[in-house]
Amino acid sequence: MAYDLIIIGGGPAGLTAGIYAMRARLNVLCIEKENEGGKIAEAGIVENYPGFKSIKGFELAEQFSKHAEYFELPIMHEEVIGIDTKSKPYKLTTKNGIYEANSIIIASGSHYKNVGINEDDYLGKGVCYCVMCDAFFFINKEVIVLGRGTSAIMAAYNLKDIVKKITIVTDRPNLKAVEKIMEERLVEIPNLEIIYNAKPVKVVGENKAEGVIVLIDGKEHLIPTEGIFVSYGYVPNTEFLGDTNIELKKGNFINVDKDCKTNVEGIYACGDVTGGILQVSKAVGEGVTAFNSALTYLQKMH
Template sequence: MIYDTIIIGAGPGGLTAGIYAMRGKLNAICIEKENAGGRIAEAGIVENYPGFEEIRGFELAEKFKNHAEKFKLPIIYDEVIKIEIKEKPFKVITKNSTYETKTIVIATGTRPKKLGLNEDKFIGKGVSYCTMCDAFFYLNKEVIVIGRDTPAIMSAINLKDIAKKVTVITDKSELKAAEPIMLDKLKEAKNIEIIYNAKPLEIIGNEKAEGVKILVNEKEEIIKADGIFISLGHIPNTEFLKDSGIKLDKKGFIITDKNCKTNIEGIYAVGDVRGGVMQVAKAVGDGCVAMANIIKYLQSLK
């Protein structure tokens, strides 16, 4: 079978593309490696998505998934390891199968940047990359957020009403936010302390993480805590595009035009994997734009 389109990734952008594909009567599937809904499920309270004055991230993710299922978008849970685009139809190769398609939407999103120290030893043992996944393990306890700018600010804000104290450790001289209101919330919180110009040297602990050794003002210091959250931002999930011919920027994000089109005719990218502003509203808009252009492209082939 040759599909009209295959959507790789079931986050907000991918599911929006899928909804438009099903409404356009396309023969489409969506392939998702993990959970439908995307990283928005990891967010705390979402206040900037139109139509919802306030909604929890996992609830919004579930609504995206349910909406796509209402239009009977087939979601296949598998991992795409390669795409072949030298000949048409394109081939999307997963761990378990190979699919042929006329067009592709890449909506694979991003994953957390690692600190690059000894944190892997303590993952699940006091160290986490997902604030909202693990925040409630530290109810009324002291936690550390290691990070920069918007990611660190968001983590601290999400933790402030759960933890007894939040210490933000950053190697920057200031924290910058995507939205000024986030800085206002950070400043208003009485239980958040920020240590600037601090270089993390090592996660300390035996069976579990107990704190972080840092270098600040040319002196080593140990900051104790019950839990540590690493919030350094994200890197794109584009390794499977190696040698595909799809152009990436120096950070690995997919380069597209204003219509979300890549340098390959018939292949589009949406959401965080494009880089730039990373917001759920943008991903949804991308999904709409990409699929509208795919529908036009498919019509031109007839």
């Protein structure tokens, strides 16, 4: 028997849709390949989510998870590797099985964007993507943040009281944040240096990362460091949609309308995977919208 609804992803968008689905008494399953809560768990302090003047990212993620647990949302920890959209009910394939659903909400989130050089050769050897996961290893050390915009600014802000010095290296002529207040706070960080218009060329070091070679005005420069945090933002987790006819837009984000509908009947998407501003408030709102669209579709089926 097919589920009424399968939700792919257990971040803020997916859990919101799941909570609403349980309240609607749907036969629902949430499939999450990692831990519930999504990328917000890796944020430092969250100050822009209504109802909390200030809350740590992992605490907010925990609140989402507990809320879903209260409504007994079934969560399966597996990775979806494909969806068959050729016939109904739709079939979702994971590494361990096949599941059928009359409707699907894709809330698969995003992952860290690479620089595109050799940084992953030094992953775990001085190169990191998650500030809140790895900042502890760089207490009182000098580090580089490779990145752009809001991501680089947030990384620097979360590192300011932990490391000795932060050098933001960006290939852009400026650093712009989604929220102006973060740009203002950037100016107030005393142990910060910013190098603009510097294109990363190569991470160097013997057994660990010891510096970054950058290109500035056509000339190579070596910037020494004791650690590197890569903060170029995120790319959507849509690789598993390659064999479907679900329409993607620029950047491989899922193309949806105002009701979070994809171009495939009965399949919806919400949260980071749809692009736009990557904010938890947006994810929660889209989670509600996607659920409402799915519910309307399921009601028409019966």
